[in-house]
Amino acid sequence: xxxxxxxxxxxxxxxxxxxxxxxxxxxxxxxLFWYRQxxxxxxxxxxxxxxxxxxxxxxxxxxxxxxxxxxxxxxxxKIQPSEPRDSAVYFCASSYHQGTYEQYFGPGxxxxxx
Amino acid sequence: QQQVKQSPQSxxxxxGGISIINCAYENTAFDYFPWYQQxxxxxxxxxxxxxxxxSEKKEGRFTISxxxxxxxxxxxxxxxxPGDSATYFCAASTGRETxxxxxxxxxxxxxxxxx
Numbered sequence: 209x210x211x212x213x214x215x216x217x218x219x220x221x222x223x224x225x226x227x228x229x230x231x232x233x234x235x236x237x238x239x240l241f242w243y244r245q246x247x248x249x250x251x252x253x254x255x256x257x258x259x260x261x262x263x264x265x266x267x268x269x270x271x272x273x274x275x276x277x278x279x280x281x282x283x284x285x286k287i288q289p290s291e292p293r294d295s296a297v298y299f300c301a302s303s304y305h306q307g308t309y310e311q312y313f314g315p316g317x318x319x320x321x322x
Numbered sequence: 323q324q325q326v327k328q329s330p331q332s333x334x335x336x337x338g339g340i341s342i343i344n345c346a347y348e349n350t351a352f353d354y355f356p357w358y359q360q361x362x363x364x365x366x367x368x369x370x371x372x373x374x375x376x377s378e379k380k381e382g383r384f385t386i387s388x389x390x391x392x393x394x395x396x397x398x399x400x401x402x403x404p405g406d407s408a409t410y411f412c413a414a415s416t417g418r419e420t421x422x423x424x425x426x427x428x429x430x431x432x433x434x435x436x437x
Contacts, residue, residue: 212365241424241425250429251366251411251427251430253424253425253426253427263424264424299365299366301365309354309356309425310356310368310371311368312368313365313366314365315363315364315365316364316365
């Protein structure tokens with residue numbers, strides 16, 4: 209079975225540009241999580257969805273960040289406009305919310321904003 | 323209330339030694355405590371997990387010790403190997419039906435096992 213799929217794996221963009229990160233969760237999983245990882249702040253939860261519905265977006269840094277999950281097999285995290293401080297590795301994770309809480313992480317997208 | 327504190331930040335161990343990483347939490351509603359392992363360039367992956375109804379869980383060379391009264395739990399890696407060199411994260415979850423399986427992660431420990 210394919211794991212969580214993220215694209216692109218690497219993204220380099222200039223400050224002010226729009227960035228869209230994509231995630232395909234594991235088939236059958238009904239929870240999806242977006243994380244950001246930096247040396248300074250560690251692993252931060254940005255937002256998570258249950259059954260395609262956003263449950264908690266309190267970790268989203270500011271209005272420049274938005275996330276959508278139009279269906280059970282696809283989610284996007286958008287940054288508009290991007291800033292150098294957004295440079296980080298962004299992970300998507302999915303889980304099956306029924307009796308187990310194991311989250312399966314994707315390989316991450318390394319974002320560099322110059 | 324939601325934080326999980328992890329220590330040490332980094333750890334160097336000789337091959338064959340014991341690696342010990344500690345975590346502490348405040349929220350007594352947490353009922354699931356996993357450890358994740360992350361290799362460079364990869365996403366974290368579940369290593370081992372425990373629920374508060376047991377004080378210890380062992381899987382191969384990896385053991386979680388859980389102290390409910392002290393609100394602390396730790397990861398012990400016996401006979402540490404260079405291949406264990408990675409970053410380790412503790413985490414905790416309330417697992418409530420309405421909140422999903424949200425995890426609160428510790429800050430991470432970078433483990434280096436010297437050959």
